[in-house]
Amino acid sequence: MEKITTRAQEEIKSGRVTPAQFKPSNESSERELTRDEVLALRNEYIPNVVFKYYREPINLVRGEMQYLYDDTGRQYLDAIGGIVTVSVGHCHPEVIAKTKAQIDKxxxxxxxxxxxxxxxxxxxxxxxxxxxxxxxxxxxxxxxxxxxxxxxxxxxxxxxxxxxxxxxxxxxxxxxxxxxxxxxxxxxxxxxxxxxxxxxxxxxxxxxxxxxxxxxxxxxxxxxxxxxxxxxxxxxxxxxxxxxxxxxxxxxxxxxxxxxxxxxxxxxxxxxxxxxxxxxxxxxxxxxxxxxxxxxxxxxxxxxxxxxxxxxxxxxxxxxxxxxxxxxxxxxxxxxxxxxxxxxxxxxxxxxxxEGIQANALTVGNYLKDKLTGLMDKHRLIGEVRGMGLMLGVELVKDRKTKEPATSETAEVMERTKNYGLLIGKGGLFGNTLRIKPPMCITKSDADFLCETLDKVLGEVEVMAK
Ligand SMILES: Cc1ncc(COP(=O)(O)O)c(C=O)c1O
Structure with missing residues (x-):
């Protein structure tokens, strides 16, 4: 750290580079850690209570609009938007360019x-x-x-x-x-x-x-x-x-x-x-x-x-x-x-x-909600599909009559959709509602992928739950 600060100061003082142009040497940049290494570090240094999703958590290293990538290069459709934070897409180029320019100033x-x-x-x-x-x-x-x-x-x-x-x-x-x-x-x-x-x-x-x-x-x-x-x-x-x-x-x-x-x-x-x-x-x-x-x-x-x-x-x-x-x-x-x-x-x-993001939330949201509702004919686990735009929920129940929450099934659905490249959230007091709130730039073909994946996974989980 000492060395970098000194070199940075020298280079900037000499006029060879501006602070924005300065590039730290490779020695200082950390090699990318593997998922297992990150998990081990996290288990040792981060309190257990810090909430994480999945029995097998994933190590996400890159985001591009509605997609995320793990350390193996695997792509995921992010249908929970980093828990509803990513509204217009991960690392949206226009947003990032303006933020970077500000950081330089x-x-x-x-x-x-x-x-x-x-x-x-x-x-x-x-x-x-x-x-x-x-x-x-x-x-x-x-x-x-x-x-x-x-x-x-x-x-x-x-x-x-x-x-x-x-x-x-x-x-x-x-x-x-x-x-x-x-x-x-x-x-x-x-x-x-x-x-x-x-x-x-x-x-x-x-x-x-x-x-x-x-x-x-x-x-x-x-x-x-x-x-x-x-x-x-x-x-x-x-x-x-x-x-x-x-x-x-x-x-x-x-x-x-x-x-x-x-x-x-x-x-x-x-x-x-x-x-x-x-x-x-x-x-x-x-x-x-x-x-x-x-x-x-x-x-x-x-x-x-x-x-x-x-x-x-x-x-x-x-x-x-x-x-x-x-x-x-x-x-x-x-x-x-x-x-x-x-x-x-x-x-x-x-x-x-x-980019007409709100209009997209309405169009793709309605399309997605209709398709999710359509899955009810096939999947007894779905108790209700609700929400508006791209804020949707699918409540899973063991039995449509008693409405007993399908809590463990919901956790299983999440784990399995992740394994097929789809990230969704869950909520509700019983943890039995799938939460779908993607970056609002998603397309109808992403919605198709989401529903196809959910269809497949619900089928698998229903067989297990029999
Ligand atoms: C509706 C609502 N309000 C407030 C909060 C709290 O936000 P934060 O976690 O940024 O403190 C959340 C977080 O999930 C939320 O969903």
């Missing part, structure tokens, strides 16, 4: 100085909002952080403490975000922010009230009022929810759900905060933001993942008067708003517009 200063990229990205986001009032944006680095901030703001703005969120939701792993998570799987017995109350999601396939839509009159949404009346002080700071529950297994509420909830939230003084970490940026197809599918304009949108196409970047966009409730103290985030993430975010949003 300046990487980091913090927001105490001016840099054009942060306000430019905020302006771009404001242009995409469902209301002109949603105009100002805070930048952070992860979904957890942006949801923490959303909760702080809602409490400051309203002067109320209690927050309503949904069972089966996921909002992050920080202490405040963990408080709003509605899954025991992701919660530790530690003191979280408190004053959080969980209402019922619109999960019709497993109705928490054992009712049937539409004769239920969307009781799950109306019940939010009784949660407020019975469990809170009677005034709330916020309702925070994902328009479609991602980690919870692509749970998609009925069309009236969020409109009913919105009215209740307003009646009790709260802000409506949409966690668009997974559903934003056109993924649901018809609209740029997931919540727009329910005809609701939120008071704030928290976002992460797809906004940065793989770079740590998250944001919270809200109304100016809500943001101003933090005035009087200093809000600071060391890496939030850094030029590299800002440039990559801006480049990603430009590509979404330029």
């Amino acid at each position: 300046i990487q980091h200063t913090t927001t105490i100085y001016l840099h054009p990229a942060m306000p430019l990205l905020a302006k771009k986001l404001a242009e995409k909002m469902p209301s002109a009032d949603l105009k100002v944006t805070f930048f952070t680095n992860s979904g957890s952080e942006t949801n923490d901030l959303a909760l702080t703001l809602a409490r400051l703005f309203t002067g109320n403490l209690d927050v309503i969120t949904l069972r089966n939701g996921y909002h992050g792993a920080s202490l405040a975000a963990m408080s709003v998570v509605g899954h025991s799987t992701w919660k530790y017995p530690v003191p979280t922010s408190g004053n959080v109350f969980h209402a019922m999601p619109g999960y019709c396939y497993r109705c928490p009230f054992n009712l049937t839509y539409p004769s239920c009159d969307v009781h799950c949404a109306r019940d939010v009022e009784s949660v407020i009346k019975y469990s809170t002080s009677g005034k709330i700071a916020a309702f925070l929810a994902e328009p479609m529950q991602g980690v919870g297994g692509t749970v998609t509420p009925p069309p009236e759900y969020f409109k009913i909830v919105y009215e209740i939230v307003k009646k009790y003084g709260g802000l409506f905060i949409a966690d668009e970490v997974q559903t934003g940026f056109g993924r649901t197809g018809t609209h740029y933001w997931g919540i727009e599918n329910w005809g609701v304009t939120p008071d704030a949108i928290s976002m992460a993942k797809g906004i940065g196409n793989g770079i740590p970047l998250s944001a919270l966009t809200t109304r100016k008067e809500i943001a101003d409730s933090m005035l009087g103290k200093i809000w600071f985030n060391t890496f939030g708003g850094n030029p590299v993430s800002m440039v990559q975010g801006l480049a990603t949003l430009e590509v979404i517009d330029k």
Whole structure:
């Protein structure tokens, strides 16, 4: 390291190269490690609790649009998009070129100085909002952080403490975000922010009230009022929810759900905060933001993942008067708003517009959903296919009547699809919903490959499960 720094300094000082042109010598570059070596290192130096997929994990060394490649050169269709982070394609050339150019200029200063990229990205986001009032944006680095901030703001703005969120939701792993998570799987017995109350999601396939839509009159949404009346002080700071529950297994509420909830939230003084970490940026197809599918304009949108196409970047966009409730103290985030993430975010949003990514999510998403639904005739394991655009879920059950979750079968399906070159995710409290959320540049022929592979694997697993 010492040697390289010295040589770099000498070469740059002599004018032979610019910092951007400097190439470190080969001695310093590490040889590529094999999968087994990486696994051994990981097992020794990374805590076991750091989650990884597959009995036989894969060592991914290259990404190109919707495809990933392991250390043996094997290609995979990435149908989970690095867990919904890669929106326009792995290493999208235009995004990467702009980010590299920024890295060559300046990487980091913090927001105490001016840099054009942060306000430019905020302006771009404001242009995409469902209301002109949603105009100002805070930048952070992860979904957890942006949801923490959303909760702080809602409490400051309203002067109320209690927050309503949904069972089966996921909002992050920080202490405040963990408080709003509605899954025991992701919660530790530690003191979280408190004053959080969980209402019922619109999960019709497993109705928490054992009712049937539409004769239920969307009781799950109306019940939010009784949660407020019975469990809170009677005034709330916020309702925070994902328009479609991602980690919870692509749970998609009925069309009236969020409109009913919105009215209740307003009646009790709260802000409506949409966690668009997974559903934003056109993924649901018809609209740029997931919540727009329910005809609701939120008071704030928290976002992460797809906004940065793989770079740590998250944001919270809200109304100016809500943001101003933090005035009087200093809000600071060391890496939030850094030029590299800002440039990559801006480049990603430009590509979404330029390449018709949202329209592709709708066309290929509908095509894929129809084909997946078609597989139900052949495969008894499929209980339900749901979702919108390129945010789809396939819930697997042992028996369509009892709806007993097919948890081990789902794990087996994932392992086997991977072996055939297809990466998918899973979710739901029982880990029995296949999650399909690929980079939104996938094509119909990728969708065909996905369905053919799933068809083959479901057949194999059904034989095993007999
Ligand atoms: C809807 C939603 N919100 C928040 C988060 C937390 O994001 P992060 O892991 O970047 O903190 C996630 C992560 O999966 C998410 O799916």
